[in-house]
Amino acid sequence: MSSQADPHARERIAIIGAGIVGSAIAWRLTREGHRVLLLDRAEPALAGASFGNAGHIACEQLEPLPSVRLLMTFWRELSAFGGPVHIPLRRIAALAPWMARFAAAALHQRRNTPALAALVRPAADSLERALREVGHPELLVRHGHYALWCGPRALEQAARTAHAARALQVRTEAAPETLTRAIGAHAPGTVSGLWYPDSAHVIDPRSVAQAFVDAAVQAGARFEQTEVRELLPEADRITVCTEARRLSVQAAVVCAGVQSGPLLRRFGLNAPLTAERGYHLEFPDTPPLCDAPVVYMTHSIIVTPMRGRLRATSYLEFERHGAPPDARKLRRLRRSLERFGYRSAPPHPGWVGSRPTLPDYLPGIGRAPGPAPLYYALGHQHLGLTLAAPTAEAMAALLAQRRPPLDLGPFDLRRFGAARPR
Ligand SMILES: Cc1cc2nc3c(=O)[nH]c(=O)nc-3n(C[C@H](O)[C@H](O)[C@H](O)COP(=O)(O)OP(=O)(O)OC[C@H]3O[C@@H](n4cnc5c(N)ncnc54)[C@H](O)[C@@H]3O)c2cc1C
Numbered sequence: 001m002s003s004q005a006d007p008h009a010r011e012r013i014a015i016i017g018a019g020i021v022g023s024a025i026a027w028r029l030t031r032e033g034h035r036v037l038l039l040d041r042a043e044p045a046l047a048g049a050s051f052g053n054a055g056h057i058a059c060e061q062l063e064p065l066p067s068v069r070l071l072m073t074f075w076r077e078l079s080a081f082g083g084p085v086h087i088p089l090r091r092i093a094a095l096a097p098w099m100a101r102f103a104a105a106a107l108h109q110r111r112n113t114p115a116l117a118a119l120v121r122p123a124a125d126s127l128e129r130a131l132r133e134v135g136h137p138e139l140l141v142r143h144g145h146y147a148l149w150c151g152p153r154a155l156e157q158a159a160r161t162a163h164a165a166r167a168l169q170v171r172t173e174a175a176p177e178t179l180t181r182a183i184g185a186h187a188p189g190t191v192s193g194l195w196y197p198d199s200a201h202v203i204d205p206r207s208v209a210q211a212f213v214d215a216a217v218q219a220g221a222r223f224e225q226t227e228v229r230e231l232l233p234e235a236d237r238i239t240v241c242t243e244a245r246r247l248s249v250q251a252a253v254v255c256a257g258v259q260s261g262p263l264l265r266r267f268g269l270n271a272p273l274t275a276e277r278g279y280h281l282e283f284p285d286t287p288p289l290c291d292a293p294v295v296y297m298t299h300s301i302i303v304t305p306m307r308g309r310l311r312a313t314s315y316l317e318f319e320r321h322g323a324p325p326d327a328r329k330l331r332r333l334r335r336s337l338e339r340f341g342y343r344s345a346p347p348h349p350g351w352v353g354s355r356p357t358l359p360d361y362l363p364g365i366g367r368a369p370g371p372a373p374l375y376y377a378l379g380h381q382h383l384g385l386t387l388a389a390p391t392a393e394a395m396a397a398l399l400a401q402r403r404p405p406l407d408l409g410p411f412d413l414r415r416f417g418a419a420r421p422r
Helices: 020-031 068-077 089-106 109-120 123-133 154-167 177-184 205-218 261-267 327-339 381-399
Strands: 013-016 036-040 145-150 191-196 200-202 222-225 228-234 237-242 246-249 251-254 274-283 294-296 301-306 309-317 351-357 364-367 374-378
Touching: 013 020, 013 237, 013 246, 020 036, 020 123, 020 205, 020 251, 020 374, 020 381, 036 205, 068 089, 089 109, 109 381, 123 200, 123 205, 123 381, 145 154, 145 177, 154 191, 177 191, 177 294, 200 205, 200 301, 205 222, 228 261, 237 251, 261 374, 274 327, 301 327, 309 327, 351 381, 364 381, 374 381
Parallel strands: 013 036, 013 251, 036 222, 145 294, 251 374
Antiparallel strands: 145 191, 228 237, 237 246, 274 309, 274 351, 294 301, 301 309, 364 374
């Protein structure tokens, strides 16, 4: 596709990144009458985290992860102690500044929770509305999810979690005995569980992004598969430099997941993103225990019923984005799942992807300072699928200079200071 073929090229708003966040924004802006150009080096939601996530619309995850309690008990979460977190020793020096910011953010969890909660609470309703409008309501299932604990402390852990949820006004109920008994058949000992009625799941994360892109393109947006090398301020416009050409656009929105940082530096913005990698395995042959995600809390695994298969995800691996997957992790995940009765022949090869995570676990949503019309929506950590629709609503308001549906101040990237010049 060339700019000459597009009579509206100069009026377009370029969106860089067609993961779930960029795709949802592309649709939302098109719906509001903007001319959109969506750019990605791959097909929509194929190359990034949006392809392989757990599909959970996590309306219960109101608190950003960094907390004083976690700082105290962090070691228990490390893979060396059987936990899901892996920080390769050779990465510690590179990760130190990010970790220092994580520790600082832990002191502000109470302040940051209402900001994140305002984005998370309406997420399932927002996604339901959006999917209805694009003609794919069937992609969202609103049956909540189950959290299950196994072992001698299961009852106490479930009770403590229910109590903490109540304090945040998150509804929970005891999980049905049929489910805990079914799990108990594979994990002898006590099994205790909670049902979160207000969460939801999608039956195919990639199809959700594709549904937004298809609806946007039908309404006049363009999708172009190309790598964006650089964005340049040009008075009150932006020049997008792709691998093939340069084009001047009315505005640009950076939604490039974990790779967003370099595109923002020239605008003075610092996005200290890290790749928090997670893995998945799929099971086409195993029937679901129920039509909702099941979180094995003791094993940090979530199993989600998806179209034609189950998908099991796990791990928080602080490895470099693009590094090869760790075969040992996939083997360990496979073994744990086999113990719970999940098997497939031939075995699924496994997938790894990078959650784009800022150290305070709040996303970055806003506009760069100065006259250049440069916007960004990134750093959605474990919640990018959950937050895509509300983020798109907020971005549409920002571009239209309307009052956004929530206070975007806490998501301004200037909280990390200005970018150092290259
Ligand atoms: C294992 C796992 C499980 C998860 N489970 C859940 C869950 O259950 N619920 C939930 O809400 N979230 C979940 N997440 C998090 C969620 O997947 C991410 O937050 C979300 O996908 C981020 O979306 P994104 O659009 O910002 O980034 P991405 O999906 O990573 O997309 C970024 C896109 O930008 C493109 N790009 C980057 N740089 C350039 C460039 N220079 N030029 C052109 N294109 C570029 C990439 O090709 C990519 O397509 C999970 C993540 C993982 C890894």
